[in-house]
Amino acid sequence: MNTVTLRPFAVGDDSALWAMLEPVFRAGDTYAIDPDIPREEALAYWCGPGRHVFVAEVAGEVLGSYYIVRNQAGGGSHVCNCGFVTSPAARGRGVARAMLAHSLKTAPQLGFRAMQFNFVVASNTRAIDIWQRAGFDVVGRLPGAFRHPEQGFVDALVMYRRLDQAP
Amino acid sequence: MNTVTLRPFAVGDDSALWAMLEPVFRAGDTYAIDPDIPREEALAYWCGPGRHVFVAEVAGEVLGSYYIVRNQAGGGSHVCNCGFVTSPAARGRGVARAMLAHSLKTAPQLGFRAMQFNFVVASNTRAIDIWQRAGFDVVGRLPGAFRHPEQGFVDALVMYRRLDQAP
Numbered sequence: 001m002n003t004v005t006l007r008p009f010a011v012g013d014d015s016a017l018w019a020m021l022e023p024v025f026r027a028g029d030t031y032a033i034d035p036d037i038p039r040e041e042a043l044a045y046w047c048g049p050g051r052h053v054f055v056a057e058v059a060g061e062v063l064g065s066y067y068i069v070r071n072q073a074g075g076g077s078h079v080c081n082c083g084f085v086t087s088p089a090a091r092g093r094g095v096a097r098a099m100l101a102h103s104l105k106t107a108p109q110l111g112f113r114a115m116q117f118n119f120v121v122a123s124n125t126r127a128i129d130i131w132q133r134a135g136f137d138v139v140g141r142l143p144g145a146f147r148h149p150e151q152g153f154v155d156a157l158v159m160y161r162r163l164d165q166a167p
Numbered sequence: 168m169n170t171v172t173l174r175p176f177a178v179g180d181d182s183a184l185w186a187m188l189e190p191v192f193r194a195g196d197t198y199a200i201d202p203d204i205p206r207e208e209a210l211a212y213w214c215g216p217g218r219h220v221f222v223a224e225v226a227g228e229v230l231g232s233y234y235i236v237r238n239q240a241g242g243g244s245h246v247c248n249c250g251f252v253t254s255p256a257a258r259g260r261g262v263a264r265a266m267l268a269h270s271l272k273t274a275p276q277l278g279f280r281a282m283q284f285n286f287v288v289a290s291n292t293r294a295i296d297i298w299q300r301a302g303f304d305v306v307g308r309l310p311g312a313f314r315h316p317e318q319g320f321v322d323a324l325v326m327y328r329r330l331d332q333a334p
Contacts, residue, residue, distance in 0.1 A: 074200045
């Protein structure tokens, strides 16, 4: 039995975070991030201004991280965006699910009324399944907006969930 | 008869650009930008890294500006985003249309294969009409994603157009 603990990101988590981000960004098949992004730039992206960053621990080991940030400024400030990353060692241990549940609880506490994923690569069916089961709707489809390293041009989805309603 | 001339933004255009951006951003009813954004931050937003910025002149007067920037990094780099602003004095003089035509010609020259507007406030029907007539499709609808200063929560649209096809 694994217990997944969520806590705020701390400076000492840099290396653990990069160890998770590096293979995901280098693969270039899920995040619209330059695959050759340098370490410091990737950490600055994940932990940049206005971002609330958390890590997920199992038995004291960091196996996941996510951020919450407002998705737009001004009149769009009540909608947040999140990014999630897990370690390969996290698979099947409920880390992704625990982070998603934590984000859906935390976002309203931060004043957000909805959560939006701007660019979900359509071939990332595992993530899409998880989010749809958590109450997210596909509200947009960007035709051929992502060039997948193996599959070529694939669609990207926009997913959205209000936070003031049960899923 | 007005002739609209497009040229790259130059440093001396700062004041003319801000004169156009200020009322639009302060009004807070079309751009998801903090209405109290300071001048320097607004100019840095419009002319930031990676942005190709142009101005539209009529009889030597700057009456419009737009930028082109990649909308995502990595596998999303082939899709651009644009932002447009016009002076109130530009109304009915073909400035918006000239900038849109220029952007649709310039974006492919910069290597982009599609253009995306991420957040078109649904109450901004004038812009939506222009873009639909120029071949943009509404590919997404974000429910209540914009808090309009008079109308309250309104939808925002995602609009998209491939650049390798006639409109």
